[in-house]
Amino acid sequence: MDCCAPSNNTGAARTDCPSCGEKGKNIQLITLKSLLKASALEKIEPENSYGFCSNSVCSTVYFSMNHLQTFAESDLKVPVYQKNPSMNVPVCYCFDWTRDRLLQAAGTHQQPAKQIKVHVQAGRCGCELNNPQGACCLGNVNVFLGGLNKG
Template sequence: MSAVVCPTCHAPARRVALRTVKAMLKGAALRRLQPDGDFYFCASADCEVVYFASGQTFLVADVRERVFQKDAGSDAPVCYCFDWTRESLVAALLRGARPDEDIEEQVRERRCACDIRNPQGACCLGNVKAVLANARARS
């Protein structure tokens, strides 16, 4: 079976639950949603498509949240459940804190709702760790 790719940028895409798409879409976009079929998330920073399915695409402007993968701003969300941004993660790291460990603890305690709150429909820990590793490499 071949990998699913974004119809606009042709980057590999990952399947995302319909409930995630429904939770993320603004009202006007939700009204256009045809809920049948599989939906996919495009993580390419250079592409405006966030979600797509057969014959449907939803763009950055169609979603309620800023999308980490598509927003390079320091105040862009990285962890949607516990309100960590790129800036707040780096600031915590500089203070000697371990925000990744805090988030892991919250996940262990089953407090996260990544499947609904995170536009990628999955846990943010990979993104959090990448931001922290990048910050460590620059310091």
């Protein structure tokens, strides 16, 4: 949305993160409503558009596209995969595959990526409610598993 609009217009929806300047991803309000703690939820302005910053070195998770609000990982009920390197952080939020669980499944016959894909295709996932990025985790799962295979 608004990808061609000049970004220096006051009041224009800006998809760049106000904290790090990287381009964020438009996020549905339902994801913020589902994952923000009450103290942060009380501050959202539903008429605003919000973005998600996936930059791992930036502390901002969500920002309003008028650049007046930012929310950090501590404002969310769950740890954020992109911001938190802990092994007990979910990569797949819907089916509870943490980095640790994926690591343990690697080298067994469990094939987590395949399992997750089956559930996704069956329409069982709720990424917009469970995953802070508001979208399917499969890309992250494959990148994580791919990194394991290389290392």
